[in-house]
Amino acid sequence: MSNRDRQKQKADDFLALHHAPTILILPNAWDVVSGKIFELEGFKAIGTTSAGISSTLGYADGQKMSLAENIEVVQRIVHCTTLPVSADIEAGYATSIEGVVEAAHAVLDVGAVGLNLEDSTGDPTTPLFDIALQQDKIKAIREMALANGIHLVINARTDVYLLNDQSSQSLRHAIDRGNAYKEAGADCIFVPDVGSLDKNAIAILVKEIDAPINVVAGATMPPISELQDIGVSRVSVGPRPMRAVLSLLRKIAKELMTTGTYTLMTESSITYSEINRWLTREKSNDA
Amino acid sequence: MSNRDRQKQKADDFLALHHAPTILILPNAWDVVSGKIFELEGFKAIGTTSAGISSTLGYADGQKMSLAENIEVVQRIVHCTTLPVSADIEAGYATSIEGVVEAAHAVLDVGAVGLNLEDSTGDPTTPLFDIALQQDKIKAIREMALANGIHLVINARTDVYLLNDQSSQSLRHAIDRGNAYKEAGADCIFVPDVGSLDKNAIAILVKEIDAPINVVAGATMPPISELQDIGVSRVSVGPRPMRAVLSLLRKIAKELMTTGTYTLMTESSITYSEINRWLTREKSNDA
Numbered sequence: 001m002s003n004r005d006r007q008k009q010k011a012d013d014f015l016a017l018h019h020a021p022t023i024l025i026l027p028n029a030w031d032v033v034s035g036k037i038f039e040l041e042g043f044k045a046i047g048t049t050s051a052g053i054s055s056t057l058g059y060a061d062g063q064k065m066s067l068a069e070n071i072e073v074v075q076r077i078v079h080c081t082t083l084p085v086s087a088d089i090e091a092g093y094a095t096s097i098e099g100v101v102e103a104a105h106a107v108l109d110v111g112a113v114g115l116n117l118e119d120s121t122g123d124p125t126t127p128l129f130d131i132a133l134q135q136d137k138i139k140a141i142r143e144m145a146l147a148n149g150i151h152l153v154i155n156a157r158t159d160v161y162l163l164n165d166q167s168s169q170s171l172r173h174a175i176d177r178g179n180a181y182k183e184a185g186a187d188c189i190f191v192p193d194v195g196s197l198d199k200n201a202i203a204i205l206v207k208e209i210d211a212p213i214n215v216v217a218g219a220t221m222p223p224i225s226e227l228q229d230i231g232v233s234r235v236s237v238g239p240r241p242m243r244a245v246l247s248l249l250r251k252i253a254k255e256l257m258t259t260g261t262y263t264l265m266t267e268s269s270i271t272y273s274e275i276n277r278w279l280t281r282e283k284s285n286d287a
Numbered sequence: 288m289s290n291r292d293r294q295k296q297k298a299d300d301f302l303a304l305h306h307a308p309t310i311l312i313l314p315n316a317w318d319v320v321s322g323k324i325f326e327l328e329g330f331k332a333i334g335t336t337s338a339g340i341s342s343t344l345g346y347a348d349g350q351k352m353s354l355a356e357n358i359e360v361v362q363r364i365v366h367c368t369t370l371p372v373s374a375d376i377e378a379g380y381a382t383s384i385e386g387v388v389e390a391a392h393a394v395l396d397v398g399a400v401g402l403n404l405e406d407s408t409g410d411p412t413t414p415l416f417d418i419a420l421q422q423d424k425i426k427a428i429r430e431m432a433l434a435n436g437i438h439l440v441i442n443a444r445t446d447v448y449l450l451n452d453q454s455s456q457s458l459r460h461a462i463d464r465g466n467a468y469k470e471a472g473a474d475c476i477f478v479p480d481v482g483s484l485d486k487n488a489i490a491i492l493v494k495e496i497d498a499p500i501n502v503v504a505g506a507t508m509p510p511i512s513e514l515q516d517i518g519v520s521r522v523s524v525g526p527r528p529m530r531a532v533l534s535l536l537r538k539i540a541k542e543l544m545t546t547g548t549y550t551l552m553t554e555s556s557i558t559y560s561e562i563n564r565w566l567t568r569e570k571s572n573d574a
């Protein structure tokens with residue numbers, strides 16, 4: 001099978017996971033070894049986290065890193081796993097349709113089979129892109145991908161619930177955007193929140209949006225079995241696992257600096273040889 | 288002050304930390320955000336871990352990644368901290384003196400002020416480089432750095448205690464190599480172990496090698512206060528913190544896959560906004 005055929009198959013398999021009887025749990029990696037751990041634990045696909053990747057590179061989240069820097073990490077992750085990989089490309093590192101399509105093309109080029117595209121502008125005065133413009137971007141990405149023979153899985157994210165707008169209009173707004181993005185060609189609608197979405201609201205999103213729904217795990221989110229019961233198709237984790245492990249790193253650092261002991265660093269650790277067994281990449285010129 | 292003068296000052300400050308009354312605790316970063324956490328916790332300098340960096344890029348440890356890939360990460364870490372950074376360049380990604388000098392030059396070029404150079408060949412039949420050749424590499428690195436106006440801090444590592452050679456000759460062998468490397472121009476002698484060095488042996492290394500001694504923290508290693516009491520100058524941690532946080536990541540993944548809950552992911556976490564406050568890098572063309 002050619003690389004292109006394999007990628008097409010992987011994209012189709014990934015899309016099918018959004019329509020399966022069991023919910024798709026999509027963990028978000030920020031480098032090769034984090035993705036490798038997810039693969040070894042039996043997840044069926046891997047997402048990336050732009051917040052995570054950008055922090056490894058020295059940037060705050062929010063399109064501070066370049067598309068090329070993001071894609072280089074995506075490529076490394078794809079290269080080291082047989083699982084479908086979906087790339088978080090933020091808002092596409094561009095405002096124009098052409099720019100966003102270029103970003104999506106880069107995703108396909110490195111062998112990923114899905115992407116997240118968010119509707120945040122980064123500008124607090126007009127925080128969300130116009131719905132019609134966002135639809136045009138989704139349509140153009142779909143056309144580009146089909147022209148390349150691949151059903152790229154488009155996870156269209158609406159950031160309505162990240163706006164700190166606690167009005168009762170949020171739910172209506174998210175539904176309208178979700179349906180508009182679906183109509184434009186999105187395969188899944190992603191509604192991230194900051195503790196503002198409850199189980200009832202999620203059930204309404206599932207019912208009112210005519211597409212698979214993706215929510216993000218978090219302290220205030222119902223467990224995965226309940227999300228599945230109310231019909232959620234995909235749950236991802238964003239940068240939460242990375243933030244949790246960085247919290248442990250900080251504790252390890254504090255222990256070194258205060259008591260000068262190594263308990264947290266050594267009490268639970270993956271062995272050196274185990275990690276090295278996972279990573280079988282040979283030197284190559286493609287990265 | 289010019290960049291070069293700043294780097295010279297930083298190298299001199301870093302060298303002085305090896306001769307200070309208190310032991311130098313040098314944590315090893317594998318990306319920008321891990322280095323940033325060490326900086327914020329008050330460490331005075333940052334090392335890198337080649338095992339850690341290579342696993343983020345998809346390679347097993349042991350010079351599978353390229354010099355350029357390693358150095359790109361070192362550059363990012365240097366770029367985002369004001370602390371002295373010491374780069375782990377394994378055995379220099381070369382067997383020739385010229386090749387090793389080229390690696391050391393790359394370290395200086397990106398603004399780091401120290402390096403680790405190990406004497407492992409990677410070949411099990413002759414696991415360590417000839418002492419005289421290793422001395423010649425150290426001499427050549429010193430000359431290159433001085434020609435560039437910087438006292439690059441050379442941490443010469445001897446892997447005698449990684450050979451699984453439990454003979455009583457190991458201590459004598461490590462002392463001989465340590466003194467030979469010091470004579471060639473090394474600033475510090477690094478003797479990593481895999482639980483095979485005890486406190487008595489470390490005290491003998493300190494006494495018999497005429498240079499600051501670096502050991503690596505671990506489950507069987509005395510706490511830092513005891514290492515300081517017996518005269519150790521520098522303690523580093525290698526990939527141990529990274530392996531510990533990857534162990535937590537695996538537990539987080541298992542929890543997601545089994546109970547479908549988010550306890551480990553959310554019970555202790557650095558906030559999104561805190562991480563973003565740390566990372567102030569702006570888009571640039573230099574990476």
